[in-house]
Amino acid sequence: MIILFSITVLLVIVSFLFNVKKTVKGMKIAVKRFGKILIPLLIMLVLVSVILYLIPEQVITEYLSDGNRYSNTLLASIIGSITMLPGFIAFPLSGILKDKHVTYMVISAFTTTLMMVGILTFPIEKEYFGVKVALLRNIMSFVIALVVAVITGILFGELL
Amino acid sequence: MMNKNKLVKIIIISSFIIFIVVSYVLNFEQGIDIGKNFYEFSLNLILVLPCAFILIGLFEAWVKRETVEKHLGKDSGFISYLWAVILGGCTFGPLIVALPIAYSLYKKGAKLTVIFTYLGAAAICRIPMTIFEASYLGVKFTIIRYVVSIPLVILTSIMLGSYLEKKKFKIMKGK
Known part of the structure; x- marks a missing residue:
């Protein structure tokens, strides 16, 4: 975090020293772009905080720790697709799942979809790339997540 | 409306x-x-x-279109995907941060296949996140995820990107 902050400040200063006009232009682009996604971003944050309240960690853990491993994998990838959890929540949660003897296959499906597929981020993605591309990218990522999960399962000796 | x-x-x-x-x-x-x-x-x-x-603003103001085109554009070779993966790995924050960066790259002339690779890589192999992941789930888990998902991301990105380019697809904001 501090690194990112320092790099940004440093680059702005360097840029300013070399070319004031270009720096101002850059800042204008930054403000404009940020302003455009501000509202969809806030909407997403509102939804994430409400959904995370409705589906707390315990519920996720409970559902994924018993039952069939294939249906659990699918369930994990669906839960992972809806929510977009930041890493500082997602990985400790995955750690809990591991301690509860949830299979690596299920955890893999969960974390990969968490990172790659986002139904809640879809409105923002759509702003940049349009509905079609955003849709295709998300579907593609979902399939990748399932493949990764199955291979993880095989390599951890959970399937064969 | x-x-x-x-x-x-x-x-x-x-x-x-x-x-x-x-x-x-x-x-x-x-x-x-x-x-x-x-x-x-x-x-x-x-x-x-x-x-x-x-940073995006500075990038757009300073970096020439030709530079991006040369390394990530239509005529760039396979190495452009490597760049996309490295760029993705170095991206801070969640996918929401990667999206405007990807859009910027596209505007500067990067090809669609590279853009998708970048987005995929930014989602799955950000370096700070990876260290965090490995500490909770073990190094083996993380290595498997990397080795399996990166080639898949590149492969599907090429498929999706070429399909869209063949259809003369143009990214237009908000459409």
């Missing part, structure tokens, strides 16, 4: 904020919990996003 849509969204956001404030005043537990969630997520993004957008 567009404005009406925007208005609805602003109303949703404002009523959410009012709900949280009222919850705090009346000590309504559920509301406070949701408010805490909101605060945690926003804090994370509010620190990262301004930096990201400033």
Whole structure:
């Protein structure tokens, strides 16, 4: 975090020293772009905080720790697709799942979809790339997540 | 139409904020919990996003179109995918940060296949996140995920990108 902050400040200063006009232009682009996604971003944050309240960690853990491993994998990838959890929540949660003897296959499906597929981020993605591309990218990522999960399962000796 | 849509969204956001404030005043537990969630997520993004957008702005002002085209454009070779993966790995923050960067690269002439690779890589192999992941789930888990997912991301990105390029698809904001 501090690194990112320092790099940004440093680059702005360097840029300013070399070319004031270009720096101002850059800042204008930054403000404009940020302003455009501000509202969809806030909407997403509102939804994430409400959904995370409705589906707390315990519920996720409970559902994924018993039952069939294939249906659990699918369930994990669906839960992972809806929510977009930041890493500082997602990985400790995955750690809990591991301690509860949830299979690596299920955890893999969960974390990969968490990172790659986002139904809640879809409105923002759509702003940049349009509905079609955003849709295709998300579907593609979902399939990748399932493949990764199955291979993880095989390599951890959970399937064969 | 567009404005009406925007208005609805602003109303949703404002009523959410009012709900949280009222919850705090009346000590309504559920509301406070949701408010805490909101605060945690926003804090994370509010620190990262301004930096990201400033860097994007500087990138657009300074980097020449030809430079991006040469390394990531139509005539660039397979090495462009390697660049995309490295760039993705170095991206801070969640996918929301990667999206405007990808858009910027596209505007500067990077090809679609590279853009998709970048987005995929930014989602799955950000370096800071990976260290975190390995500490919770073990190095083996992380290595498997990398080795399997990166080639898949590159492969599907090439498929999706070429399909869209063949159809003369152009990215237009908001369409």
